[in-house]
Amino acid sequence: MAVEIERKFLLVSEDWRKQVEKTLEMQQGYLSRDAQSSVRVRISGERADINIKSTRDGIYRLEYEYPIPMEDALELMKHVAHRPLIEKKRHILHVGRHCWEIDEFFGENQGLIVAEVELAARDEPYERPDWLGREVSTDARYYNSNLSKLPYKYWKDEK
Template sequence: MGVEIERKFLPSGDGWRQLGEPVLLRQGYLCSDPERTVRVRIEGETGALTIKSKGSGVRRGEWEYPIPLPEAQELLDTLCERPLVEKYRRRIEHAGFTWEIDEFLGENAGLVVAEIELPSEDTVFDRPDWIGQEVSGDKRYYNSSLIRFPYSQWTHP
């Protein structure tokens, strides 16, 4: 079984903007049920189909398969729930781990989330100075939740 152990944070400041090269990601959900999700993603010139199970804490099942780019595009255009999630992703290496910084577009514009995948739940890792509040347990920050309740609809202080 594939396993994803991921923690999510809100960036603090803009120090991350000078790091990593932004790549456009477009993704949509064939199923966004909280018990399971099935996602189609195009990243650059690569298509993928990903299945994720309901999580327990920061751990959940994950299976990802490459699919031809034209098929990924057709699925995004014809079958995926709306709105699609579009974002720029930067991958930044720090202290032996890769941080992924997602800057959302469209109905989720203004939202920026930093993620780190870990080998186990108790892995100790160094946080860059541009990492702020942890939001791992807040389901609003799940990409599959952003199609039902986009960031533009959140109440912001």
């Protein structure tokens, strides 16, 4: 069984930008996006994947991801995926012994930036960098699948 334990945070400064080691451009389309599970197609560079996630609490998820042919991904994005598509840059950096992924959204979600860290256990300690703000791991509005339903630009608060 594939498991993902992830914590998600807002940011309080741009200081993280000085630590970025790598940046990837991504586009995601959701084929299914209900409250407890989602199926998405992601294109990042020359790679395409299909991903299935199921969550109960926003931190602990079952996750399965498999490569698919680029042609299939493009067709699914064009003809099957819900709109809007998720457009983002993923910035990768390390703090202590953990890899952080900072997603900077564009398009309908322009202005939203969140940091994520994957852990081996729910209670695993991790270093909290100064640029880390409020935790939003269990706030469903910040799930990418929900950002494709109600994009950030339409939120009335949290901006």
